Amino acid sequence: MFDYQKLSREISYILRHNPLKYNLTLDKEGWADINDLLQKLNARSEWNGLSKKDLEKMIASSDKKRHEIQSDKIRAFYGHSLKEKVQKSPCQPPNVLYHGTVEKFVDSILEKGLITKERQYVHLSTTPETAIKVALRRDKKAIILKIDAQKAWDSGIKFYLGNEDIWLSEPIASKFISFLE
Ligand code: HQG
Numbered sequence: 294m295f296d297y298q299k300l301s302r303e304i305s306y307i308l309r310h311n312p313l314k315y316n317l318t319l320d321k322e323g324w325a326d327i328n329d330l331l332q333k334l335n336a337r338s339e340w341n342g343l344s345k346k347d348l349e350k351m352i353a354s355s356d357k358k359r360h361e362i363q364s365d366k367i368r369a370f371y372g373h374s375l376k377e378k379v380q381k382s383p384c385q386p387p388n389v390l391y392h393g394t395v396e397k398f399v400d401s402i403l404e405k406g407l408i409t410k411e412r413q414y415v416h417l418s419t420t421p422e423t424a425i426k427v428a429l430r431r432d433k434k435a436i437i438l439k440i441d442a443q444k445a446w447d448s449g450i451k452f453y454l455g456n457e458d459i460w461l462s463e464p465i466a467s468k469f470i471s472f473l474e
Contacts, residue, residue, distance in 0.1 A: 295343060297351040303340075304330070304351075305359055308369040324366040358456045370456045383451040386442040386460050390417035391473065393428030394436050402438070407465040414453065414461035417442070421473060423458045437473040445469040 307315050308325055315333045317325050327345055334340035348367060352360050360369050392407060392415070407415045418424040421437050428435030445465055446452055453461040 295340070295347055295351075297347070297354050300340070300343075300347070300351050301355055301359055303334075304348075304367075305369050307333075308360070308367070319368070323368040324363070325368065327362070327365050327367050330367060358458075382453075384454045385446055386417075386452040386462070387419065388441075388443040390419060390440045390442045390460055391421050391424035392417050392438040392440060392465075392470075393424030393426070394438060395428055395432040396434060396436055397432075399436055402470065403467050406467040406470065407438075407440075409464060414463065415465055416455070417460045417462055417465075419458055419460065439471050439473045440465055441469045441471070 307317065307330070308319065308323070312319050312325065315330075317329055317333065319325050327348065331343060331345065331348075334343050345362075348360075348362060352358070352362065358370060360367055394402065409415055416427065417440055418427060424437050425435045428437070442452065442460070442462075445462070448466075448469075450463050450465060450469075452463075455461045
């Protein structure tokens with residue numbers, strides 16, 4: 294039985310930051326060949342015996358979708374840290390997205406808009422529920438902002454699909470931001 298949390302971190306590292314170190318090539322959309330990946334991992338004693346079934350279990354047992362498998366390929370969702378390289382193309386977002394934040398940031402957000410801070414992109418949620426969860430990581434009281442994603446996209450701000458709960462974007466000017474009633 295493998296430690297799937299550890300495996301997930303390891304695979305994120307390989308696919309997001311350092312595929313070359315493992316002699317893996319990713320295609321334009323970030324996909325790596327599962328058999329190549331397994332071969333590299335199996336060469337290490339810790340992951341000896343690892344199979345595709347384990348990768349599937351790893352994804353199923355994670356609370357967040359960090360990876361996806363399609364037939365014989367696997368890729369990591371991206372956007373979590375500054376170092377990550379985006380391999381996907383911009384993508385038109387839903388009309389409205391949400392951002393969960395906390396009271397102490399509100400004035401600054403209304404002044405400067407949403408900025409990326411330590412990340413490569415601003416994280417936006419597809420539902421208010423997800424935005425609330427993101428905000429509650431920081432404070433007991435969540436502030437939920439509504440983003441006019443359609444207008445932001447029309448104005449040239451780029452959006453990228455993160456996973457089914459999260460979209461990523463370039464900084465969002467305050468004129469596209471309102472409070473969720
Ligand atoms: C705030 C988790 C002042 C912003 C979750 C947020 C999420 C500003 C904080 C993902 C600002 C940045 C991302 C401005 C934005 N002035 N504060 N102009 N603009 N902020 O952690 O959105 O754990 O970088 O509101 O699932 O909280 O990484 O972003 O409070 O999707 O897997 O600055 O983190 O995923 O904080 O969370 P973060 P976030 P992982």
